[in-house]
Amino acid sequence: MALPKRDELLKDVHYDRMPEKHWMDTKPEFRPGTYCYAGDPEVVKDLGLPNPRKWQPYDEDWKLPENWKEIVLNAIRDRMDRFRSFKLFMDICVRCGACADKCHFFLGTGDPKNMPVLRAELLRSVVKGEFTRSGKIFGRLAGARPLTYDVIKEWFYYYYQCTECRRCSVFCPYGIDTAEITILAREILHEIGVNIDWILKPVRFSAEIGNHIGLQPHTIQENIEFLLDDIEEITGVRPEVPINKKGAEILFVTPSADFFADPGIYTFMGYVLLFHYLGLDWTLSTYASEGGNFGFFTSHEMMRKLHAKIYHEAERLKVKWILGGECGHMWRVVHQYEDTMLGPAPKNLEVPKCPITGTVFEHAKSTKIVHICEFTANLIAHGKLNLDPSRNDHLVVTFHDSCNTSRGMGIFEEPRFILRNVCNNFYEMPENTIREKTFCCGSGSGLNTDEYMEMRMRGGFPRANAVEYVHEKHGVNHLACICAIDRAVLPPLMNYWVPGVSVGGVHELVGNALVIPGEKKRTTDLRFQPLKGVEEEENV
Numbered sequence: 001m002a003l004p005k006r007d008e009l010l011k012d013v014h015y016d017r018m019p020e021k022h023w024m025d026t027k028p029e030f031r032p033g034t035y036c037y038a039g040d041p042e043v044v045k046d047l048g049l050p051n052p053r054k055w056q057p058y059d060e061d062w063k064l065p066e067n068w069k070e071i072v073l074n075a076i077r078d079r080m081d082r083f084r085s086f087k088l089f090m091d092i093c094v095r096c097g098a099c100a101d102k103c104h105f106f107l108g109t110g111d112p113k114n115m116p117v118l119r120a121e122l123l124r125s126v127v128k129g130e131f132t133r134s135g136k137i138f139g140r141l142a143g144a145r146p147l148t149y150d151v152i153k154e155w156f157y158y159y160y161q162c163t164e165c166r167r168c169s170v171f172c173p174y175g176i177d178t179a180e181i182t183i184l185a186r187e188i189l190h191e192i193g194v195n196i197d198w199i200l201k202p203v204r205f206s207a208e209i210g211n212h213i214g215l216q217p218h219t220i221q222e223n224i225e226f227l228l229d230d231i232e233e234i235t236g237v238r239p240e241v242p243i244n245k246k247g248a249e250i251l252f253v254t255p256s257a258d259f260f261a262d263p264g265i266y267t268f269m270g271y272v273l274l275f276h277y278l279g280l281d282w283t284l285s286t287y288a289s290e291g292g293n294f295g296f297f298t299s300h301e302m303m304r305k306l307h308a309k310i311y312h313e314a315e316r317l318k319v320k321w322i323l324g325g326e327c328g329h330m331w332r333v334v335h336q337y338e339d340t341m342l343g344p345a346p347k348n349l350e351v352p353k354c355p356i357t358g359t360v361f362e363h364a365k366s367t368k369i370v371h372i373c374e375f376t377a378n379l380i381a382h383g384k385l386n387l388d389p390s391r392n393d394h395l396v397v398t399f400h401d402s403c404n405t406s407r408g409m410g411i412f413e414e415p416r417f418i419l420r421n422v423c424n425n426f427y428e429m430p431e432n433t434i435r436e437k438t439f440c441c442g443s444g445s446g447l448n449t450d451e452y453m454e455m456r457m458r459g460g461f462p463r464a465n466a467v468e469y470v471h472e473k474h475g476v477n478h479l480a481c482i483c484a485i486d487r488a489v490l491p492p493l494m495n496y497w498v499p500g501v502s503v504g505g506v507h508e509l510v511g512n513a514l515v516i517p518g519e520k521k522r523t524t525d526l527r528f529q530p531l532k533g534v535e536e537e538e539n540v
C-alpha cells in the first residue's frame with residue numbers, strides 16, 4: 001500500500017470518539033504499512049532462537065509451537081520473579097490517565113490501544129486472568145482475560161507500535177515505565193518465535209561480524225578511505241584513522257551507520273577532524289564496530305551478548321578507556337543496564353581522563369565509557385578548540401533530544417553547549433517537546449523499516465510538528481541529533497512533514513566549525529554545500 005499523502009494521513013484520527021466495541025473485543029487489523037515483517041527463519045535459526053519457520057503477521061495461522069500457551073505463561077512467571085519492576089508495574093497502575101495522551105503513537109493514530117495505560121493493560125489483563133484469584137473468579141469485571149491466540153496477535157501488533165521511548169513514564173505519578181513492559185512483552189513473544197526481521201538481521205550481523213549490516217574489516221577501511229578523500233578535498237588535511245591499533249589510549253565505538261550511511265558519514269568526518277586536531281591516541285575496532293545494540297530490542301540476554309564485545313575489544317586492544325559516539329540505545333544500555341548486567345569492566349580499563357584537559361570523568365568510574373558530547377563539551381569549556389561558528393551560518397539549527405540519551409541518560413546540556421559554540425543560529429523547539437519530554441522520532445527500537453512507513457510517519461508526527469513550528473517561526477532548516485537511528489529516520493520524516501529541513505549529527509557541525517592548523521581556506525561544509533558568502537565572493 002502506498003504511503004498516504006501528508007494531508008490525508010491524519011484525517012481520520014479522532015481523540016474523542018468512543019470506540020464501538022470493548023477493547024478486549026477489538027482485534028488488530030494487519031494493514032500494510034502498520035506492521036513489520038516476521039523474522040527470516042534462517043536468521044532465527046542462526047541466532048539459536050525458538051521456532052524458526054516461515055510465517056507473516058497477516059497469516060491466519062502463525063504456526064506457534066503446540067504448547068505455546070504453556071511457554072508464554074512460564075515466561076511471564078519467570079519475568080515476574082526476576083524483574084521487580086515488572087511485578088510492580090503489573091500491580092500499581094491506578095488508571096489516572098496521566099499517560100494517556102503522551103504517546104506519539106496514540107497522537108498519530110488515535111487508537112486507544114496506543115495509550116500507554118492500555119498498552120500495559122494488554123499484558124496486565126492476562127496476568128490478572130491467568131495468575132490472580134480475583135481475575136479467575138470475576139474475569140472481565142476485574143479487568144482480566146484469558147491468554148488466547150488473538151491476544152498473541154494483539155501483543156505483537158501493539159508492542160511493535162511502541163518505540164520504548166519512555167515518554168509516558170515522565171508523566172506517570174507512579175513512575176510506571178511502559179517501555180519496560182514492552183521490552184519484556186517482546187522478550188516473551190520471542191520464546192514462541194514471534195519476532196521481526198528488521199531487528200533480528202542486524203542482531204545476527206552484529207553477533208557474527210560486528211556491525212548491523214555485516215561490513216567486513218576491509219570494507220570498513222575502504223569506506224573510511226573514501227571519507228578521508230572527501231575531508232582532504234574540503235580541508236586540505238588528511239587525518240589518520242587508526243583501526244585495531246593495540247595499545248591505543250582510547251577505543252572509539254560509534255554506530256556503524258556513521259561510517260557507511262548518509263548523513264551519519266558527515267558526523268564521522270566531524271569526529272575524525274576533532275581527533276586529528278587534538279592529536280588523540282585512539283583506535284576503531286572492526287569487531288566492536290557497532291555501538292547500537294539491537295539486542296536491546298530482542299531480550300536482555302541478547303543485549304548483554306552484543307554489548308560484551310565492546311569490553312572484549314577494549315581488553316584485547318589493551319586500551320585505557322572507551323569513548324562512545326553519537327548513538328542512542330548504546331547509551332541506554334551503558335547507563336541503565338551495564339553495571340548490573342555485565343559486571344565489572346575489564347581490569348586494564350582506567351577511569352576515563354581527558355588527555356587534553358586533564359578532566360577525570362568520575363561519573364564513568366564504573367563503566368569506563370564516556371559520551372563524545374561530554375568529551376567535546378569539556379574541551380570547549382576549557383578553551384581547547386579553535387572554532388569558527390560562522391562556517392555553519394548557512395544553517396538555522398534546532399536540536400532533537402534522542403529518547404535514549406535524554407530520558408535514558410540525562411544528556412541535556414552538553415549537546416546544546418556544543419551547538420551554541422559551533423553555530424550562530426540555534427533555536428529550541430517548544431519546551432514540552434524537548435529534553436526529558438522530548439518526542440520520539442517514531443521509528444526507534446528497531447522499527448525503522450520501510451514496510452512500516454505509515455506507522456513511522458504517524459508516530460513521528462508530534463516530533464515533526466514541533467520542528468515545523470520552529471521552521472515557520474525562525475526559519476530552522478537543520479535538525480541536529482546525537483543518535484544514529486535519528487539520523488536514519490528523521491530525514492524521511494522531515495521530507496514527509498517538514499520539507500526543507502536537513503538532519504545531521506552534532507559533530508558534523510563541530511567538524512565544520514573546527515579551524516584545523518594547516519588547513520586550506522574552506523569553501524564548503526562537510527557535505528560540499530557552499531558556505532554562506534562563498535558563492536557571493538566567487539561571483540564578484
Ligand code: SF4
Nearest residue numbers: 103162163165166168
Ligand atoms: S514508551 Fe513511548 S512509545 Fe511506548 S507507550 Fe510509552 S510513550 Fe508510547
Ligand code: SF4
Nearest residue numbers: 093094096097099172
Ligand atoms: S499515568 Fe501511570 S498510573 Fe496513571 S494510568 Fe498511566 S501508567 Fe497508570
